[in-house]
Structures are given as structure tokens and as C-alpha cells.
Amino acid sequence: MKSVRLEQITKMFGKSRAVEDINIDIKSGEFFTFLGPSGCGKTTTLRMIAGFYFPTSGKIAFDNEDITTVKPNKRNIGMVFQNYALFPHMTVFENIAFGLQVRKLSKSVIREKVEKAQEFVRLVGYGDRKITELSGGQQQRVALARALVIEPDILLLDEPLSNLDAKLREETRVEIKRLQVELGITTVYVTHDQHEAMAMSDRIMVMSEGEVQQIGTPQEIYNKPDNHFVASFIGESNILEGTIKEVSDNHVTVDVGDGILLKGIRENSSPHVDIAEDKKVSLSIRPEIIEVGKGSNSIQGKIQLTEFSGVSINYLVKIGNHELNVMIINSGSNILERGDSITLSIPENSIYFMSEKG
Amino acid sequence: MTSEAIAPKKSIWAKITQSKYFVYVLISPLVLVLLAYVIYPMYKTFSQSVMDQEGALSFSNYINFFTTEANLESLRNSVFISVVSVITCAIVGVAMAFLLNRYEFPGRKFLSVLVLVPMALPPLIGAISFYFLYGETGIFPRFFQQIFNLEEVPFSLEGIWGIIMVHTFTMYTYFYLSASAAIKGLDLSLEEAATSLGSGRLRIWTKIILPMLTPAMVASSLLVFMISMASYTAPLMFGVQRTMTMQITLSRTNGNLDMSATQSTVLSIVSIAFLILMTWYQNRRNYQNQSKGTGVHRTEVRSPIVRYLAVLLSIIGVVVLMLPIMVIALISFAVDGSWTTQIIPAAYTIQHYVELFTDPDTWGPIWNSIQMSTVAVIGNIIFGVAAAYAMVRFNFKGKAFMDILIMVPWALPGTVVAVNMISAFSEPSAFAFNQVLVGTFWILPLAYFVRQLPLVFRNSQASLIQMDQSVEEAAQSLGATWWHSFRRVVLPIIMPGILAGTLLAFVQGLTEFVASILIYTPSTMPLSVGIWNKMYSFEFGTACAYGVLQTILIVIVLLVNEKIKGDNDTGAAF
Numbered sequence: 001m002k003s004v005r006l007e008q009i010t011k012m013f014g015k016s017r018a019v020e021d022i023n024i025d026i027k028s029g030e031f032f033t034f035l036g037p038s039g040c041g042k043t044t045t046l047r048m049i050a051g052f053y054f055p056t057s058g059k060i061a062f063d064n065e066d067i068t069t070v071k072p073n074k075r076n077i078g079m080v081f082q083n084y085a086l087f088p089h090m091t092v093f094e095n096i097a098f099g100l101q102v103r104k105l106s107k108s109v110i111r112e113k114v115e116k117a118q119e120f121v122r123l124v125g126y127g128d129r130k131i132t133e134l135s136g137g138q139q140q141r142v143a144l145a146r147a148l149v150i151e152p153d154i155l156l157l158d159e160p161l162s163n164l165d166a167k168l169r170e171e172t173r174v175e176i177k178r179l180q181v182e183l184g185i186t187t188v189y190v191t192h193d194q195h196e197a198m199a200m201s202d203r204i205m206v207m208s209e210g211e212v213q214q215i216g217t218p219q220e221i222y223n224k225p226d227n228h229f230v231a232s233f234i235g236e237s238n239i240l241e242g243t244i245k246e247v248s249d250n251h252v253t254v255d256v257g258d259g260i261l262l263k264g265i266r267e268n269s270s271p272h273v274d275i276a277e278d279k280k281v282s283l284s285i286r287p288e289i290i291e292v293g294k295g296s297n298s299i300q301g302k303i304q305l306t307e308f309s310g311v312s313i314n315y316l317v318k319i320g321n322h323e324l325n326v327m328i329i330n331s332g333s334n335i336l337e338r339g340d341s342i343t344l345s346i347p348e349n350s351i352y353f354m355s356e357k358g
Numbered sequence: 359m360t361s362e363a364i365a366p367k368k369s370i371w372a373k374i375t376q377s378k379y380f381v382y383v384l385i386s387p388l389v390l391v392l393l394a395y396v397i398y399p400m401y402k403t404f405s406q407s408v409m410d411q412e413g414a415l416s417f418s419n420y421i422n423f424f425t426t427e428a429n430l431e432s433l434r435n436s437v438f439i440s441v442v443s444v445i446t447c448a449i450v451g452v453a454m455a456f457l458l459n460r461y462e463f464p465g466r467k468f469l470s471v472l473v474l475v476p477m478a479l480p481p482l483i484g485a486i487s488f489y490f491l492y493g494e495t496g497i498f499p500r501f502f503q504q505i506f507n508l509e510e511v512p513f514s515l516e517g518i519w520g521i522i523m524v525h526t527f528t529m530y531t532y533f534y535l536s537a538s539a540a541i542k543g544l545d546l547s548l549e550e551a552a553t554s555l556g557s558g559r560l561r562i563w564t565k566i567i568l569p570m571l572t573p574a575m576v577a578s579s580l581l582v583f584m585i586s587m588a589s590y591t592a593p594l595m596f597g598v599q600r601t602m603t604m605q606i607t608l609s610r611t612n613g614n615l616d617m618s619a620t621q622s623t624v625l626s627i628v629s630i631a632f633l634i635l636m637t638w639y640q641n642r643r644n645y646q647n648q649s650k651g652t653g654v655h656r657t658e659v660r661s662p663i664v665r666y667l668a669v670l671l672s673i674i675g676v677v678v679l680m681l682p683i684m685v686i687a688l689i690s691f692a693v694d695g696s697w698t699t700q701i702i703p704a705a706y707t708i709q710h711y712v713e714l715f716t717d718p719d720t721w722g723p724i725w726n727s728i729q730m731s732t733v734a735v736i737g738n739i740i741f742g743v744a745a746a747y748a749m750v751r752f753n754f755k756g757k758a759f760m761d762i763l764i765m766v767p768w769a770l771p772g773t774v775v776a777v778n779m780i781s782a783f784s785e786p787s788a789f790a791f792n793q794v795l796v797g798t799f800w801i802l803p804l805a806y807f808v809r810q811l812p813l814v815f816r817n818s819q820a821s822l823i824q825m826d827q828s829v830e831e832a833a834q835s836l837g838a839t840w841w842h843s844f845r846r847v848v849l850p851i852i853m854p855g856i857l858a859g860t861l862l863a864f865v866q867g868l869t870e871f872v873a874s875i876l877i878y879t880p881s882t883m884p885l886s887v888g889i890w891n892k893m894y895s896f897e898f899g900t901a902c903a904y905g906v907l908q909t910i911l912i913v914i915v916l917l918v919n920e921k922i923k924g925d926n927d928t929g930a931a932f
Binding site (some may be wrong): 050051071072073074075076077078079081082083085086087088098099102103146147150156 | 826828829831832833834835836837838839842846847850851
């Protein structure tokens with residue numbers, strides 16, 4: 001399996017800039033995900049790795065071989081398209097065999113490999129079916145088999161689950177991950193669905209408006225978001241603005257207005273933020289780590305809105321001029337109503353400091 | 359694992375096809391073909407029109423054109439015929455479309471099939487059938503003359519109004535088809551919304567339905583106007599010499615080649631102006647329905663009187679629509695020379711059909727047309743598909759201009775195409791490999807090729823646009839070269855579209871008359887010219903047998919295309 005390196009990749013379409021200055025090292029065998037809203041440049045970046053676009057500037061290398069301007073058919077990649085792009089005039093067998101025929105393998109070898117691939121994606125006995133006779137999930141698995149049967153160095157997946165219904169999406173997600181782990185194949189995955197990204201990836205690159213926002217493991221991205229965009233795009237987060245009042249060796253105290261002081265741990269801060277007295281700073285606090293009752297960083301508030309979702313109870317709590325989202329796991333206890341007073345506490349180690357919005 | 363182990367070997371061919379300049383390699387033969395057989399012939403005609411005898415630049419031909427009453431009258435007549443044809447076609451076509459799509463009455467289904475019958479009639483046969491039915495010596499005028507015992511026929515179709523009748527019959531289908539599509543696409547919820555807001559029927563019609571139909575009507579009007587301007591067979595049949603197309607051929611036969619070139623140029627300018635107008639109009643945003651899956655609802659006709667009226671009108675409609683084909687079929691069995699003053703021919707035989715395939719002289723024109731049409735169609739496939747692929751897949755300089763250029767031969771009247779061919783290829787030129795083409799076998803296939811290129815091009819282009827582009831990318835990602843994925847993936851997917859266009863082009867070649875009559879050579883006389891010559895020598899039976907043959911071929915092609923379209927629709931709906 002090969003590693004993938006993108007160095008200072010920029011792509012322009014005419015005068016508009018699709019992606020700018022992307023630098024990534026994808027390790028051999030890694031499951032790497034590009035995550036971002038539509039139009040953020042994630043598919044453009046994937047298509048540059050595939051070779052359908054050439055970067056305007058920068059370099060792409062597989063292992064250490066520069067392939068920046070090598071045509072897609074010379075890259076030995078396996079790609080699964082969003083709409084599968086199966087050949088409508090061929091059977092399942094012919095679709096899977098296509099790449100092997102291109103490689104001029106003998107008929108018996110092709111038959112053997114295709115059958116193995118069919119087994120692998122659990123489509124044994126479907127060889128003679130027409131593509132139009134398959135369900136969406138089956139088409140998806142044909143697309144996977146077709147991409148994998150050529151033993152690609154890198155597997156590229158462009159939103160492969162977006163055309164499936166919710167239940168099938170879950171199943172297929174597990175299936176793709178299973179295949180990837182079994183084969184140990186370097187995989188680049190594009191999605192706008194954070195749950196998919198979190199569940200499957202070794203590392204995630206969060207993108208927005210053509211720029212990299214953060215690269216890290218799912219835990220890093222979730223627990224230590226580098227900026228506002230990452231904090232609010234991945235899961236939900238309360239973001240408060242404030243001024244640093246006091247800095248000690250271990251702790252930082254921030255005034256977020258209305259006389260509320262919040263104390264956090266100094267090392268829970270993004271490398272881009274300047275921790276010093278009187279500096280502006282943003283705080284990210286996940287709704288599920290706020291606790292009800294007295295503790296560290298205790299604050300009083302009034303309930304504005306109550307939402308019961310079964311697993312959890314969500315409160316919107318008004319504190320001075322701030323509104324905090326709070327998520328409490330449903331334990332069968334009483335639910336507070338609008339107008340009720342509530343005491344909240346925020347554990348010191350669950351506040352994350354980011355640079356100021358802007 | 360190294361990539362060399364499994365990646366395909368790099369061939370020279372692959373290197374060429376993967377170069378970014380390959381686009382220009384691919385389009386250069388297309389540019390050359392357009393230059394040689396569309397631009398150059400047009401230019402030759404134009405340059406002939408602006409040169410005097412000594413070869414100096416001169417506008418005397420144009421001054422002459424615009425000061426000669428015959429020319430001005432021809433221009434006026436052509437425009438008048440075209441405008442009236444648009445109006446009559448619109449009335450008949452739109453009325454039929456509403457009747458058949460919005461109302462339910464006995465006989466509706468039958469009528470909605472027959473309403474498309476005029477499409478199956480070759481233009482020449484359509485004109486001949488009207489002549490037989492309603493002309494001065496036609497069946498109906500004679501019938502009324504005999505039952506009322508009159509000296510003269512009480513009425514007959516002639517002159518400009520005869521032309522307009524033929525135009526209405528053969529061209530209302532353009533309006534019918536576009537109006538039907540628009541009516542089927544009309545979102546019922548729009549009308550319901552208007553009703554809920556308090557609109558009455560009349561307001562709904564004037565404020566909702568008609569404005570929604572406008573785009574379809576404008577497009578059809580431009581089309582019918584253009585085809586009417588180019589019409590040649592109807593004026594020929596009804597002997598109206600003062601139309602533009604007739605004047606062009608008359609000037610030629612009188613040896614006034616400069617004037618013929620001038621008239622051709624004037625008509626070309628009108629046609630190309632309309633083509634540009636149409637392209638411009640179609641590129642504007644059309645009204646599109648926001649909601650999906652609206653069902654067509656038909657109002658059941660309940661009142662018994664209206665019901666009987668509807669049935670009666672349906673029967674009349676069916677008869678009017680079927681009569682032209684029936685009269686051609688009837689006369690194809692008539693013994694030549696047996697139809698003199700009777701209402702219908704007196705003696706019948708199947709001899710004409712036997713002769714079609716056994717008599718070398720009768721079979722000759724059929725075989726000629728098959729050969730010439732085949733040659734033209736092979737050229738159409740090669741260049742039409744390549745051009746469509748280049749236009750859909752690639753971006754290059756001059757693309758928009760090339761798009762219009764490919765469609766120009768479609769807009770040009772057949773008469774003008776023929777005149778252009780004569781101007782360009784009656785002397786040796788590099789584009790004809792230093793040969794004189796006029797007077798040889800090759801001139802007609804070349805004219806057919808030029809005239810039908812847009813048809814094959816448009817059909818291939820439509821299938822290519824429909825094809826999911828990522829399919830081609832998938833093939834590439836699996837290691838296929840451009841050529842391999844084109845041959846194994848693209849071509850099989852767009853084949854139905856190519857086939858549909860090709861079959862239509864082939865059958866149009868078999869029925870082509872307007873250009874053929876000007877440039878055919880006696881040794882390679884095509885089928886339609888054969889029909890005309892038989893008419894001229896009063897061998898009506900043989901002429902009509904030819905006509906029935908042409909009609910059957912068209913019907914077969916239309917049915918096959920319908921089948922291809924149907925199969926393709928279900929195939930693409932995954």
C-alpha cells in the first residue's frame with residue numbers, strides 16, 4: 001500500500017479558487033477522511049489525487065513518486081463515485097471485470113478474481129444480473145468490488161453512502177470499514193457527514209471554503225477543535241467570547257461578561273491561541289459535559305426551552321446575556337420546564353480555548 | 359507492489375490521446391469538413407453574387423434583385439406564405455393538442471395516433487397527394503362536378519392557398535408536438551392555485567395557460583416559418599413560380615447564374631438569421647414546473663350533443679388525416695394512363711409493385727438512393743459522433759461558433775444547399791481532391807451528408823449529454839485509456855442515440871427531393887426525382903408505388919426509433 005503526500009496544493013477554476021495550500025501526509029494503510037460542507041473543496045482535492053484534475057500549483061506524490069500530472073488511468077487507484085458510475089450496458093460480472101480486462105489478464109484469472117471480489121462484497125450469484133436489476137445497496141457493492149478487484153494502491157471514495165437510505169447507510173459503512181481493515185488499503189474518503197467521518201476514520205481533515213481547518217484523529221478534532229468552524233461543524237458546541245483575567249501555571253481564568261468568570265486548564269488550548277492576560281479568547285464547551293448542580297465554575301441560569309429526545313434532555317439556559325445548550329442523559333428524573341431556575345457547573349478540564357473569532 | 363506490475367503498458371497511442379492538445383487533433387478534421395463542405399460552398403455562392411462579369415466587386419446583382427418586380431413579388435409571396443402557414447399550423451396544432459390532451463371523448467386514442475400521420479409522409483408525396491385529392495383534376499372537385507353536373511369543377515386547390523393547405527397539413531405536427539409536451543408539463547396545481555385565489559376559467563386561460571405555452575409556441579413558429587421559406591415541393595406542385603425557391607431554380611434554368619446566386623444568398627441570410635434567433639430564444643430560460651409527477655387530467659365530455667359532435671369531428675379528422683395516404687395507395691394500383699376524366703382511376707393492377715423489384719429501370723432509382731444515402735450516412739456517423747463528442751466533452755476556442763456552424767446546413771433550404779454545391783464543385787477544388795464533383799455520383803451523397811449532418815450530430819449530442827460523465831471517469835480510474843473507454847463504455851451507451859439519428863438521416867436521404875432535383879445526374883437518378891419524372895410523364899401508378907415504398911420505410915424507421923427510445927428510457931432509469 002502506498003502513502004499519499006499533497007504539498008502546497010492549490011487549484012483554480014478560471015478565476016475562482018477551489019482549494020488553497022493543502023498539505024497532507026496520508027500514511028500507508030490509513031483511513032483518511034476529508035470532511036466539510038458542500039463547496040468546501042473536498043471533492044476537488046480527491047479528484048486531484050485521482051488525476052481527474054491537475055493542481056494549479058503544488059505537488060502530489062504516491063510513496064515518493066511524483067504523480068502530479070500523471071493521467072488517472074496510470075495511477076492504479078480504485079475509485080467509488082457518489083452515483084456509483086456503473087456501466088449501464090454491462091452485467092455485474094462485466095462491470096467488475098472491466099479493470100482487469102484493461103490490464104489484459106487472462107480470462108481464467110479474471111474469472112477467478114471477479115468471483116473472489118463478488119464473495120468479498122457478498123454478491124455471489126449476481127454476476128449475470130443487469131445493473132438496473134440491483135438495489136441501491138447492491139449497486140454500491142458492485143462499485144466497491146469494481147474498485148477493489150484491480151488491487152489499487154489507493155482507494156478513493158467520494159460520498160459513497162449519500163445515495164443510500166439511513167439503515168442501509170449504517171450497514172454499508174460497517175462493510176466498507178471491514179473491507180478496508182481486512183485489506184489494509186490506504187483509503188481517502190470524502191463526506192459531509194460528521195458521524196460517518198468520526199466512526200470510520202483514522203484521521204480527519206476538516207475543510208471549509210477551500211482551506212484546511214484542522215487535521216487530526218476524531219478525538220482530537222472533537223475534543224480540541226482548532227477554531228470556531230471546527231467546533232461548531234463537528235458536533236454541537238457552546239462558544240463564548242471573553243477576556244483573559246488571570247494566568248497561572250496550570251490555570252486560565254476568563255471573564256465572559258455579566259460578571260461570570262470561567263476557569264479552565266491552560267494546556268487545553270489550541271496551539272494558535274495566545275494565552276496571556278488581557279488577551280481576547282474563545283471558549284468551546286460541549287453541551288454534554290455541562291453538569292447540573294454545584295461544582296467547579298458554578299453558574300445560575302433560567303431555562304428558556306426544553307427538548308426531550310428520549311436518550312437525552314436538552315435545555316437552552318439563559319445566563320445573563322448568554323445562552324447555553326445543555327444536554328443531560330435521560331435518567332428518568334424530573335424534567336425542568338421553561339422559567340425554572342437551574343444551577344450548572346462546568347468541569348475545568350472540559351473548557352477548550354481557541355483563538356478569537358475572526 | 360509496484361504500480362508497473364499491474365498498470366497497463368504505455369503505448370504511443372495512449373501518449374497521443376492523453377495530450378492536452380489532443381482536443382485540437384480531434385476537432386481539426388471536423389473544422390476541415392465544415393470549412394470544405396459548408397463554409398466554402400456558401401462563400402462561393404456569395405462571391406458569385408457580388409462579382410460582375412469581369413470579376414470585380416459589384417453590388418449590381420443586389421440592385422438588380424431589389425428593383426425587379428418579379429424578385430420582390432417572390433420575396434413577398436414567400437414571406438406571406440410563411441406567415442400564414444405559421445398561423446394556420448398554430449391554430450390546427452394547438453387546438454388538436456388541447457383537444458387530445460385535455461378532453462376525453464370516444465375515439466380520442468385512435469385520433470391521437472393518427473394525428474402524427476403527416477410526419478410519415480415524404481414532402482413530395484404529401485404535395486402530390488393533395489394535388490390528386492383537391493387539385494383541379496383531383497378526386498373531390500371532380501366528384502362534386504359530377505354529382506351536381508357542372509361544366510367546370512366547383513372548387514379546386516391552387517396557387518398560394520394550395521401551398522398553404524399543404525403546409526398546414528404537413529407542418530402542424532410541429533405545433534402539435536411542442537404544445538402537447540407543454541400541456542402535459544402544465545402543473546395542474548398552478549390552475550388550482552389560481553382557482554383558489556378566485557380566478558375564473560377565462561382568466562386562468564389568458565393569465566396562466568397561454569403564457570406558459572408561449573415558449574413552445576415561439577419556438578414552433580420560428581421553425582415553421584423557416585421550413586415554409588425553404589419549401590419547394592408545394593410551390594412546384596401548384597405551379598407558383600413567384601416564390602424564392604422557385605425563382606432560384608428558374609434563374610438557373612434560364613442560365614442567369616449570378617442572379618440565382620444572389621437569390622440564394624438573400625434566402626440564406628433570412629434562414630441563418632432565423633437559426634440564430636431560434637438558438638438565442640432556446641437558450642433563454644424557459645418556464646419550468648416546480649412540482650414533480652403531475653398527472654394529466656382529462657375532462658370527460660358529458661353533454662350528449664357535444665359528444666356526438668366530438669365523435670363526428672373525430673371521424674372527419676381521421677378521414678382528412680388518412681386520405682392522403684389512402685389516395686397514394688389507391689393510385690399505386692392504378693393502370694398508368696387509365697385515369698383521365700373519371701373521379702378515380704378506372705383500372706387496377708399490382709404490376710407497379712412487381713416492377714419495383716423486377717424491372718431494372720424501375721429498380722434503378724431505388725438502388726441509387728440506397729447507395730447514395732448509405733455513403734452519406736457513413737460520413738454522418740463518423741463526423742456527427744466525433745463532433746458531438748468534442749462539443750460535449752471538451753472546451754476549446756470557437757466552440758459556440760462551431761455549434762451554430764454545424765446547424766447551418768439544417769437551416770439552409772435544400773435549394774440553396776444545391777446551388778452552393780454547384781458553385782463550389784463545378785470546377786476542380788482542393789476540397790474535392792482536384793476533381794469536378796458536379797455531374798458525378800459523389801455530388802448527391804455529399805449534399806445529403808451536409809444536409810443531414812445536424813440530425814446525426816444533435817441526436818448523438820443529446821445522448822452524450824444524458825450520459826453520466828462519471829461513468830467515463832470510472833473507466834479511466836480502472837486504468838482504461840481514452841480510446842478504450844470510448845470504445846467499450848461511451849459508444850455502447852450512446853449507440854441508441856446514434857442509431858436513431860442515423861436511421862432518420864438514412865430515410866431522409868432516400869426521400870430527399872429538393873436538392874436532388876437540381877444536381878442529380880441521369881445515371882444516378884435518385885428515388886424522389888424518379889417519382890417526379892414519372893408524375894411528369896403521367897405514369898401516376900409507378901410514381902405512387904415509389905411513394906408507398908418511401909412511406910413504409912419512414913413508418914418503419916419511426917417505429918424502430920420509438921422502440922429504441924422506449925428501451926433506452928427504461929435502461930437509463932436506474
